[in-house]
Amino acid sequence: MHDEIARLARHVAPRRTTRVASVADLAQPVLVVGSTLPVGQLEVIFRRPEVGSVAVQDDAAPARTGIVTRAGLTAALTGRLGYGRAVLERRPTGAVADWSPLVVGPGTAVADVATRAMARTADRRYDDVLVSSPSAWGAASTADVMRAVVAELAERSTRDPLTRLPGRSATWYALRHRCDLVRGGATRVVLVLLDVRDMARLNAGHGQDAGDEVLAELAARIGAALPAGCAAGRVEGDGFAVLATLPAMDDIQAAASADALRQHVLAHVAAPSAGFDPRVWPALHAASAWSVAGAADADELVDQAERRLRRERRGAALV
Structure with missing residues (x-):
């Protein structure tokens, strides 16, 4: 599945500059x-x-x-x-x-x-x-x-200091950039939203420092799981986003590819990292949205993904 997602993803994110440490x-x-x-x-x-x-x-x-x-x-x-x-x-x-x-x-x-x-x-x-x-x-x-x-x-102003991922503004800017690049064409933009289940309970039961460690580790795991051409960002206190661009395909293929990316990321963060107490390691809610061919709109993608994420949370609460 990873190879298939990597084949579909097209890299459109700007090239990063090397950070100078000293x-x-x-x-x-x-x-x-x-x-x-x-x-x-x-x-x-x-x-x-x-x-x-x-x-x-x-x-x-x-x-x-x-x-x-x-x-x-x-x-x-x-x-x-x-x-x-x-x-x-x-x-x-x-x-x-x-x-x-x-x-x-x-x-x-x-x-x-x-x-x-x-x-x-x-x-x-x-x-x-x-x-x-x-x-x-x-x-x-x-x-x-x-x-x-x-x-x-500039790096500090656009990146979240805890997770080192792009922050909310930078992530939504990158999403708009992807949408602008594919607008009028047949390629698709995919947005996957993820948030940590019961983050408030984790902080209350194990402390804010433990919660921060979990978020930082999740960010690293999400980033490491991304196929070529995808990007991740931290868009809420306990929420992340993954961006991808897919080549031309029909609606059924786009839906399947977006869900494959969602499941791919979830699979890579399901097991606790080494050194983490399994009782601390959380599960994630996740939902995906994909653009209509020729009409990618960032605001619409965010709205669709958030609505699906809310439904996914409600469904999990009933289980």
């Missing part, structure tokens, strides 16, 4: 030169377009490290009166180095690096950041650091 993820190896290297030779190094900065080691005190950036060298060689190159060409690199660079460890969070970078004086604020490690030096551009911070903020 500045080490941004750092690139940087050339280290001695402080006595003539500036004329340093200028030759910067003719390589990929070189944005170099680290400078003090030949008289090897523990002391500085930096020369491309912008800093250009400014020095230009000079106030245009004679910088003639004056500096034979002088040592140490004369144009910044001996108070921002140096961080590879495990430093990008948010901390960004805060420290922005605290520098205006003329040094956007200089590269040196990243130290026992084996080599690296450098990260402040522009990359700031982009990573913005990406992290």
Whole structure:
């Protein structure tokens, strides 16, 4: 059944960007030169377009490290009166180095690096950041650091912090996006809604922390169970949604495929995860809805799935 669902699902979700955990993820190896290297030779190094900065080691005190950036060298060689190159060409690199660079460890969070970078004086604020490690030096551009911070903020604003799944707004946006892509065509969009049975009783009997652990584990299990092209999100406190796009098929096939996806997800979360007390592990209510060929509407799909989910809850209550 999994292979059949995977064959039917079409991937339309936007590609995720890689999350940056620390500045080490941004750092690139940087050339280290001695402080006595003539500036004329340093200028030759910067003719390589990929070189944005170099680290400078003090030949008289090897523990002391500085930096020369491309912008800093250009400014020095230009000079106030245009004679910088003639004056500096034979002088040592140490004369144009910044001996108070921002140096961080590879495990430093990008948010901390960004805060420290922005605290520098205006003329040094956007200089590269040196990243130290026992084996080599690296450098990260402040522009990359700031982009990573913005990406992290965007990630936090769209993802549920407990389950790491997209939140309600992001999930419904993704559903509308899928519907827009198939509107006017023969392909179908499927929405499966799931919620935890007796979540309030679970919290009351075992504590809020236990409930959070269950929700986080369920989210991981749901995400791992999804066929290629499907996506999941947390849309309520105890509710999840699964999105899928199916190729052209008739109404009977669409209904069968939507229900197959619903059963597929339920089957993958039915048994308790290792380490969870079976008395804590909940069952899920689930219902599916699928779009009419050529007329996918996100609001209508949500309404249909919610009505079916309410009927499924009532039916379970009578058992």
